[in-house]
Amino acid sequence: MDRPSTPAQPSATRTLLRLWPYVRPVRVRWTAAAVTAVVASCLGLVFPLVLKWIVDGPVADRNPKGVWLGALALLGLGVAEALLFGFRRWLVARPLASVEAALRADLYRHLQRLPVAFHDRWPSGQLLSRGTTDLMVVRMFLAFPLTFLIVNGVTIVVGLILLLSQDWGLGLVLLAPAVPLIAVCYRFEDAYARVSRRAQDQVGDLTTVVEESVLGIRIIKGFGRHRSQARAFRELSHTLRGTELTKARLLAGILAVITLLPEAALGAALVVGTVRVADGALSAGTLIAFLSTALALRWPIESIGFLLAMSQEAATATRRYFEVMDAEPESTEVARASAVGGEGPGAGAGGGGLRFEGVEFRYPDAPAGSAPTLHRVDLHVRPGETMALVGATGSGKTTLTALVPRLYDVTAGRITLDGRDIMTMPRDELRALVSMAFEEPTLFSASVAENVLMGAEGATPEQVARALDVARADFVDGLPDGVGTQVGEQGLSLSGGQRQRLALARSVVGEPRFLVLDDPLSALDVHTEAAVEAALRRVLADSTALVVAHRPSTVQLADRVALLSEGRIAAVGTHQELLRTNAEYRYLMSGGTAAPGEAARG
Template identity: 80%
Template sequence: MPKSDAPSKDRSTVRTLLRLWPYVRPVRTRLITAAFVAIVASCTGLVFPLVLKWMVDGPVADGDPAGVWLGALVLLLLGVAEALLFGLRRWLVARPLASVEAAMRADLFRHLQRLPVSFHDRWASGQLLSRGTTDLMLLRMFLAFPLTFLLVNGATILVGVIILLGQDFTLGLVLLAPVVPMVIACAYYEGRYTAVARRAQDQVGDLTTVVEESVLGIRIIKGFGRHRSQARAFRELSHTLRGTELVKARILASIYAVIMALPEAAIGAALVLGTVRVADGDLSTGTLVAFLSTALALRWPVESIGFLLAMSQESATATERYFEVMDAEPEAAGPRTADAAAPAAGGGLQFHGVEFRYPDAGPDAPPVLTHIDLHVRPGETMAVVGATGSGKTTLTALVPRLHEVTGGRITLDGEDITAMDREHLRTLVAVAFEEPTLFSATVGENVLMGAGKTAGEAELDRALEVAQADFAHALPQGTGTQVGEQGLSLSGGQRQRLALARAVVGRPRFLVLDDPLSALDVHTEALVEAALRRVLADTTALVVAHRPSTVQLADRVALLSGGRVAAVGTHQELLRENAEYAWLMSGADTPAEPTVEPTAEPTAAEEAAR
């Protein structure tokens, strides 16, 4: 999974955060209004010291109780006004920011669906999950609090400084003395904190991956007694994340130490100097009280800078991680060869000089498939047979464009599939994989996923009959029964039959089956094959097969060897004429010499992908 332990070198924090603008723009009016309300509320708090100055130098000094009560009433009204304004700000931002988070999450999910299979092969699911949850939560918090209060506190500090300098210029300069060292310290710690924050968020993604894999693979973990090793892996990642978080805490503590110590020292110095001047008669008591009250009112805006900057850095990292996924290129047509636009002769499914290599393969790596020329005639069923690693599954994945060909072309009824809209292509081609995937939905919803929106109970019952999946009617709620995550509440054979039903429910023109009967017992397999023959008679099908019983469903058989088509013929012809095919079908211990030598051993990545 591509990730970085350092922030992007060519994009500042501000430029990174500006990428959120398209999502913020629709709610900008409410956010700007909320920021203005917050500035007014914060500046209202700066009126308190001015009222105190009037009270100390006026009613208190003159012994006027009525004036003191008037001042207290003014302070009470100011406090109520400040509280109401901050409450209004919170109300203004709550709904729009929830909408922003929802829009970003929806865009991320849609984009993930459009990204090619090769992208998902490279990225750990936990990393993608953390971007859609933790990172978006950080961004919502940033828009709700740091973004607003960096502006609010900046405006408050500016107004406060003007008030301080207006009350006493000399004491104001004393309080401004720490500004330069604070700016230098913040700039020094910014880069360090950003790098550590990025590392921590990536480690959260790694930890999420381990948790997810442990939950989904709980049967394997328990079956092999690997709970201790999984717990150890979790502990090690947790310990690493803990160490990173402690580094973040140390950096943040250093920022806080500087930001809090220097202003406190300046306030202390101003207090001493102001007291001396009051004693000398150069400064009124009310002015000193108002000055110190204003300085204390500015403590929170100043001290919060470290916290707000830290949250901004984490939010910039979250933004960067979010757009790492959003910037990934969605599925695009594969490169065409020079003759890609030439009209194709005949109908059915045709492979014209098809070559394929995986996107992450090295430049010198040989292709997984090379010079594949194959014609499945309209209405014909072609079985694909070959040894493990010969490229059978890869070949079938090219038809619905789960992978893009890197050479040659594939046509359906004479039309190049790269010229078709993917959505249209996948309404023409239905697939069933050897490893069936079911979703946390009802049996009916899982099966009808392979049909159009108008499909109903009649289509569902027909598909279940073809796949010999009538067991669905005997479930507690029939076809309305929830099958649970990954369908693990069902047996392997039941899941495979439901996946087959999903493939045939839409009556597709082209059917691609990757060893769809491997998990069935021989009796159920015979029943499924008998029903499947009726479906295959009305469609053009490409079927990966390992067993003679599955091969006999086909009109013809293509033998793959070393990424090439070694032979094509009927099952009986190949048994008589091809030694490698006869060996594959016989299950003998000693292999025959392959008809076509493999071009090269597949790489580890290619073998894993197959």
């Protein structure tokens, strides 16, 4: 499955440091938790010293009271260690949950600000996995691996100091595997990072398939494609399984090496130490303390592979998160004036209404050298006028309407509203002036009223009722809770015509000055369409409107018609004028979808 390409990746450490702004607010509690864990871990290294004192002291002197005193000391150390580790977990639980929540909130907020072109490129499952699975991995890393990388590092250093201070010869025997271990860990990190990235990307692909299958369940069932969808899911699952097994093999390999080399060194130290005790060069208590300290370091050393693996997964998850966060959002500031004309006192004189001047547009991901989707479009929709936009499939109608509210920005030329270049207008102001209804109506898992109010947040109940009346959405009265009825995900509990009427109501509820309608009545039957058109005329009389139309009945709403052909405005006139003078227009109005050349020959 295609996904956006990723640039060369920085080191894991540099990547993870980008989380610092989110960790900073909880740094005191996190630091306290880390210090607590270090103290608890280092308490474990006191056990061998107590054992040495017991063996060389009370046991050698046959002093039962001293043995009991040592036993109580060991019990106290064990209780203290357990309490400290419990306190550490309490310290980090709530703060790190808030870090995850802040990361997720920022991601969601950023996704809303990213341009439509970004969402065109990114599969929704990839974005969903970044906001769920990846952030869970980051939270777990901050709660456990990061803390214990520090804790175990300090513990190993302190333990080695204790070992060398007890007997430097035996200490050097245990240190012998250090260099090969470092080399193996370095190679492991690089290999595991690549496999971890591949696995997390495949999780995103799998999430996309699941999401598409759920949203498209009617298509899958309607065409009997459940087997092919299941096969696609199995193939992706099998691929992910293979990647996860590769991860498991890498982890098993590093754990085997990390376990084997220190164990071999410990065995060698045991043999050397036993010989020295037999020769009287080393006390039994010292050997017991030395071996106990070495055994206490087993878990910190053997956990290195596991902690490095989790760290690499967290670094990969962090990279995936910031790949989205680093994407450039829509600017909240005004942009430059367009190349055609400037913004001055006389700019746009006589250009009231909606005007396209030399507009060109090419999609951001279009192949280099390909023809633009729109080329030198010049069109003027006068104030209060309704202009129908007609053209064959693929002529660029939907693209042209998407330029008005700046869902995409023009490549060249400019668009003005009442003489103002939209590129110099704040997006919030522009989108308050322009209201849209799309051919594919999107509804949200909310009530009817909430869906309509997305078109004008401050609209009154009376305005909502008026908008529903204009859209002839009288079916709402028959719903269980009227306008308070939940319409369900994607509005799939409603028919296509009902969804389209609610989308139309959403576009007119705010009584906008400029209205852009992309074939808003395509799913309606003839009688409902006629009723909606009759009510819509009242709204259009007070707005400057551009209406994409495919049927003559929709064209009748317009004062004039513009014919868009191969990305250019080929003709402008009234419906009757174009029927008389333009062969392509006649062909389209008769139900044809031929290319302009074919229409002309017809």
